[in-house]
Amino acid sequence: MTATTTRLDAPAASAPTQLTMAGALNAALRDAMAADDRVVVYGEDVGPLGGVFRVTDGLQAQFGEDRIWDSPLAESGIIGTAVGMAMYGMRPVVEMQFDAFSYPAFEQMVSHVAKMRNRTKGRMTLPMVVRIPCAGAIGGVEHHSDSSEAYWTSTPGLTVVMPSNPADAYSMLREAIDSNDPVVFMEPKSRYWSKAALALPVITAPMDRAVVVREGTDVTLLAYGPTVRTALEAADAAEAEGLSIEVVDLRSLSPFDDETVGASVRKTSRAAVIHEAAQFGGYGAEVAARVTERNFHHLAAPVMRITGFDIPYPSPKLEEHYLPTPDRVLAALDTWEWDD
Amino acid sequence: MTATTTRLDAPAASAPTQLTMAGALNAALRDAMAADDRVVVYGEDVGPLGGVFRVTDGLQAQFGEDRIWDSPLAESGIIGTAVGMAMYGMRPVVEMQFDAFSYPAFEQMVSHVAKMRNRTKGRMTLPMVVRIPCAGAIGGVEHHSDSSEAYWTSTPGLTVVMPSNPADAYSMLREAIDSNDPVVFMEPKSRYWSKAALALPVITAPMDRAVVVREGTDVTLLAYGPTVRTALEAADAAEAEGLSIEVVDLRSLSPFDDETVGASVRKTSRAAVIHEAAQFGGYGAEVAARVTERNFHHLAAPVMRITGFDIPYPSPKLEEHYLPTPDRVLAALDTWEWDD
Amino acid sequence: MSLNVEHHSVRALPSEKPIRLLDNAGHAVRSAASGGFELPDLDTLLELYRRMVVARRFDVQVTALTKQGRLATYPSAYGQEACEIGAISAIEARDWFFPTYRDSIALLTRGIEPADILLSFRGDWHNGYDQYAHRCASQTTPLATQALHAVGLAHAARLRQDPIVTMTYLGDGATSEGDAHEAFNFAAVWQTPTVFLVQNNQFAISVPLARQTHAATLADKAVGYGMPGYHVDGNDVAAIYAVTRAAVDRARSGGGPTLIEGLTYRIEAHTNSDDPTRYRQARDVEHWKRRDPIERLEKYLVSEGALSEAARTEIADAAEAVAAHTRDVMTTEADLDPLELFDHVYERPRASLLEQRARLEAELADAATQAGHRNHAGAAR
Amino acid sequence: MSLNVEHHSVRALPSEKPIRLLDNAGHAVRSAASGGFELPDLDTLLELYRRMVVARRFDVQVTALTKQGRLATYPSAYGQEACEIGAISAIEARDWFFPTYRDSIALLTRGIEPADILLSFRGDWHNGYDQYAHRCASQTTPLATQALHAVGLAHAARLRQDPIVTMTYLGDGATSEGDAHEAFNFAAVWQTPTVFLVQNNQFAISVPLARQTHAATLADKAVGYGMPGYHVDGNDVAAIYAVTRAAVDRARSGGGPTLIEGLTYRIEAHTNSDDPTRYRQARDVEHWKRRDPIERLEKYLVSEGALSEAARTEIADAAEAVAAHTRDVMTTEADLDPLELFDHVYERPRASLLEQRARLEAELADAATQAGHRNHAGAAR
Numbered sequence A, B: 001m002t003a004t005t006t007r008l009d010a011p012a013a014s015a016p017t018q019l020t021m022a023g024a025l026n027a028a029l030r031d032a033m034a035a036d037d038r039v040v041v042y043g044e045d046v047g048p049l050g051g052v053f054r055v056t057d058g059l060q061a062q063f064g065e066d067r068i069w070d071s072p073l074a075e076s077g078i079i080g081t082a083v084g085m086a087m088y089g090m091r092p093v094v095e096m097q098f099d100a101f102s103y104p105a106f107e108q109m110v111s112h113v114a115k116m117r118n119r120t121k122g123r124m125t126l127p128m129v130v131r132i133p134c135a136g137a138i139g140g141v142e143h144h145s146d147s148s149e150a151y152w153t154s155t156p157g158l159t160v161v162m163p164s165n166p167a168d169a170y171s172m173l174r175e176a177i178d179s180n181d182p183v184v185f186m187e188p189k190s191r192y193w194s195k196a197a198l199a200l201p202v203i204t205a206p207m208d209r210a211v212v213v214r215e216g217t218d219v220t221l222l223a224y225g226p227t228v229r230t231a232l233e234a235a236d237a238a239e240a241e242g243l244s245i246e247v248v249d250l251r252s253l254s255p256f257d258d259e260t261v262g263a264s265v266r267k268t269s270r271a272a273v274i275h276e277a278a279q280f281g282g283y284g285a286e287v288a289a290r291v292t293e294r295n296f297h298h299l300a301a302p303v304m305r306i307t308g309f310d311i312p313y314p315s316p317k318l319e320e321h322y323l324p325t326p327d328r329v330l331a332a333l334d335t336w337e338w339d340d
Numbered sequence C, D: 001m002s003l004n005v006e007h008h009s010v011r012a013l014p015s016e017k018p019i020r021l022l023d024n025a026g027h028a029v030r031s032a033a034s035g036g037f038e039l040p041d042l043d044t045l046l047e048l049y050r051r052m053v054v055a056r057r058f059d060v061q062v063t064a065l066t067k068q069g070r071l072a073t074y075p076s077a078y079g080q081e082a083c084e085i086g087a088i089s090a091i092e093a094r095d096w097f098f099p100t101y102r103d104s105i106a107l108l109t110r111g112i113e114p115a116d117i118l119l120s121f122r123g124d125w126h127n128g129y130d131q132y133a134h135r136c137a138s139q140t141t142p143l144a145t146q147a148l149h150a151v152g153l154a155h156a157a158r159l160r161q162d163p164i165v166t167m168t169y170l171g172d173g174a175t176s177e178g179d180a181h182e183a184f185n186f187a188a189v190w191q192t193p194t195v196f197l198v199q200n201n202q203f204a205i206s207v208p209l210a211r212q213t214h215a216a217t218l219a220d221k222a223v224g225y226g227m228p229g230y231h232v233d234g235n236d237v238a239a240i241y242a243v244t245r246a247a248v249d250r251a252r253s254g255g256g257p258t259l260i261e262g263l264t265y266r267i268e269a270h271t272n273s274d275d276p277t278r279y280r281q282a283r284d285v286e287h288w289k290r291r292d293p294i295e296r297l298e299k300y301l302v303s304e305g306a307l308s309e310a311a312r313t314e315i316a317d318a319a320e321a322v323a324a325h326t327r328d329v330m331t332t333e334a335d336l337d338p339l340e341l342f343d344h345v346y347e348r349p350r351a352s353l354l355e356q357r358a359r360l361e362a363e364l365a366d367a368a369t370q371a372g373h374r375n376h377a378g379a380a381r
């Protein structure tokens, strides 16, 4: 899964060091800025503060204010100016502080970022990355734990990815910045402090591919971002009970890797998708619908959705009841008729 | 389907007259404004012009500028002030001129309109209606033919409905205005000029229910708004070929009427959902996913999605190739293995 | 009532020097800097003093509780008491207030129970007080969005000939948001009775004012909407009270909205999870501590013989009592019912939501049974 | 280059009387109303005249073609030629222009082929010209959104020390949108070389200016951003040219952005699907027709002896030629390939999109076969 061949243009890989996901993202930004001076970074609090999650820590000191700076506090302004900068040939990487604070930029995202290549018959492309620290499970007060991915994935023209671990975080962010198309790069906040030993620059699977992160034979769990860990924990627990679970980390939400997912589901004949967002109209609906469309006659049961409830994200003290936990995953799988 | 009992508080039904959907909506607004002086209407061009689709025609002349007026041109401002008016106890009915022009109001819609009841434990409710002339098929230039329903249906806290005919347009708009919760009321532009003979006030099925608009035994077509006609035309054509199609008009997109749809699907054992929006992450994903979850063992084939392509809505001269037509519906049904 | 009165738009640059009625030494200002506003009477000033002292003690207490982990987060208004208390004191009980996350002490001044204010920051539920009982909207996090609600409510009241005023607070950073612009514009075009107080505490989290605007003052923005704008010393509660009071009166009598900027400083971190040493100098904080709004008024009151030792003690005691009460209520745990999660999403519960509720209910029952077993086993051991 | 230069913010009210260099009778204005701007020289004015005449003829032609059903829609700029042509003439080839749907004639002046401009309004594809070849972004419909693109591109160029200027046009209605505010603010804070021209044609579709702003002028908005603002007679091409030209020069030399309001009037309907009789009086249209920007300049040029009969004829002929060419290109049908729908969504085609493409391809092949059969059958009959 985590091929560690070095990039052609990259310096030799460093010795592995422990990095958090936030640290891996920081390194990816640093390396991308060093490699290409068209890469500029801006947003709210990304400068001296280094971002509210410290993902841009130290970058302004290293690259100066012409490469990374604090913008006025206006998300439509941030995305709209990034469109203009990308038109000029820069590669802006901008930050929306939380999912819910990307909503003021919705028009720029949907009517311009997603459509510019199409509107102009490919003459004008927007090589820009919109980073969104996403989802919940960090005890955030209201508006700090939304999951916005479904808004982006239902918008043709956007590429939407979400890493679940430090290696992918580094590799996928580099790839997103290198992309000539706009990428919505979602960073699961609750995983920012997860660690891995990485030799940078690390290159994992291409960012448009899903990856089987645990092999199994009875069920396929489809997870992304924060729920990959949930799925892996559920799989470990299930093993004790004799249930063999395969876990697929989707990584790319749009496009969807039908091939990898289909192969797994045809093998196990059962699938469940896990996400934090509410179920109704959530991204899991697309996953369930297309997995079913393409693998109907291989399925022993309907694709299950194990998700947040159809309610606004709850307050910190109640979020534990909302979030899909390994226990909830296992309990849900138990509701299938298992006649093997 | 179209019960015509009169409202208790309503004057006796008038003799049936031919009304377009735009006319029926106009009548609904007029009657609601007459019945309840908390109902106020505002937006862009709704005053002297009567709306770009004439849905508010004549209302300012009748009710005056304190009941219906033109606001400044700012959609977030329109929705945000409507939130404040609803807090006070008014029942604002506001218009977003086209789907794509509701995007500037996205933050107000998602972070406030959808969440106010929840945030305040039900103390503060927002009886407001957001009318959106929606979807395409009228030869509109770019940004005038988007289908925005998936953005609203994936937002917990919003009620989303879409009538497909003049009778429902009248009845559902009255019900939406009477609702104590915010309603996104989507009006398929391409059906504005469709006609029916109506005796007002007409009361059709409750706005949260789907309705079987054509009975059949072999397949269930799930359609809403503009695609109901598409489905009915496909059904007529199929009849000649000996295929009996049942058509369900979903009417309510959120909530989804699992009961009515489930009954139909269990009867026919095959279902397809039809919409104009792109397929990936479209509302049809939710429909397919939940119909499958709840009726898996009754299904002879995966629920099919017959939709627009996964591209931005095309320019006028190309939209005919994008839109699902009756022919395309029938061709799609043909791809199933029919072994009965 | 027809709303189609011809209103003349106001067209004047706010004074670049902030309006001030008490200088930092606690002397009354009688120069042009007063902008023609009168110093409030001593009773009013004493009451503002009391409210500020209580507010600060509360704020300090809540910050301490937050450091102890009793609250999920708390945005302190330490140093901003003149704005927070002065403006809210200028509206009446019938008027409506639209606060942000920063404005807890204004809510305290408005008479809301500490437990109800802090319920949201503790993380029990999104909002904890009765909005209608206090005519205070929920504290709003998405920046500037509440300003539009204030305008809408004011317009609704106006249509009903209900002579109330709405007041909203915004931060300096929030003025950059599109919603701030739309709120100012709708208010001016509709001539709603709305008072906008921009608390310019010179930072939006870490971002200083110079990265937020190129205008000489934030009050200058009023010009573009044809409404009056005032640039006020935001650490002078007398000035904030006098200017907001005049704006409230004008709004109530049909004179439309006003934009007021209070120039102040946030002494504490943005919230407990912020590290201000990364973006500002300790000496700046010290500088602003020496411009403390409470001390300034205290000096004046003492010099006027309006604040006796006894009164000072009485006020300090009252503040301590509020702090003690706050400690008490915040160190008990609320009894939360997870099933309430499903109760307030729609007026009529949806079938599929009830299914989800039933699933959680079963889960909770299971967990309770298992806990019972464990307890039982424990007891047996 | 460091961008951290200290810039002083501009802080002055724009003149309430519009800046004017030629009055409606075609006389040069030498009073204070000229705002200190110089009348451009006769050569420049003659060239502006030529461009306006050509632009108007084109506009009239396109409106006629639209009425004949050759275009899906066309937003005419009839009456707004002074703004449309004056401002675009003030930038250079290296500069970038960010137009709206209204600004087709500015694109014509910029040298873009009629067929390429109108391709989108005919409905062939969303945008028809090469944005990079002309340094013109696509005509934008979502109001005010393009203003942010103009600011972003200008900032990028500035970071690259590329001394270009970006210019964008907005309508009066568009100034109410949050994006207009954010664009003005970002431009001022970043001191980008950007010129904003607000074409105040006094209506946003049917909504009159009084429902859009309470400010005395739209140029007043500049004050709130600390940038220069100018309120200009938008039917005086000399004034528009002179003021925009000065703003372009200032921007290019590092002086930051400018907001210019041109007060004008839209003589035609909003688009062909609009019915202006519902919201405005014929006499207002007549009034503004008598303030025609072309006639005004013509009178001046004639009075100065700078427009001979021969020149007038030559210009009219040139205009006719453009109109004839436009007719020609717009009465042929473009050859559209439906499969191109899938070509420009992503750089690397997605597998599932290729599946959809294949399905459409099969459908088209089927339809062609059937049409063939029908033709064959028809021929046989």
Ligand SMILES: Cc1ncc(C[n+]2csc(CCOP(=O)(O)OP(=O)(O)O)c2C)c(N)n1
Pocket: A044, A073, A097, A101, A104, C102, C141, C142, C143, C170, C171, C172, C173, C174, C175, C201, C203, C204, C205, C266, C270
């Ligand atoms: C729309 C939006 N964007 C971003 C944020 C994240 N955020 C919370 S507070 C803050 C700074 C606000 O600064 P200011 O308006 O000056 O108020 P202050 O905190 O100084 O009182 C930011 C960026 C938010 N809450 N809402």
Ligand SMILES: Cc1ncc(C[n+]2csc(CCOP(=O)(O)OP(=O)(O)O)c2C)c(N)n1
Pocket: B044, B073, B097, B101, B104, D102, D141, D142, D143, D170, D171, D172, D173, D174, D175, D201, D203, D204, D205, D266, D270
């Ligand atoms: C965000 C957005 N909202 C609404 C519309 C619909 N609309 C198109 S043009 C227009 C009026 C614009 O008026 P103005 O800005 O004055 O420009 P003008 O058409 O007069 O040139 C409206 C409301 C839109 N295009 N974009």
Ligand SMILES: [Mg+2]
Pocket: C171, C172, C173, C199, C200, C201, C202, C203, C204, C205
């Ligand atoms: Mg601040």
Ligand SMILES: [Mg+2]
Pocket: D171, D172, D173, D199, D200, D201, D202, D203, D204, D205
């Ligand atoms: Mg206009």
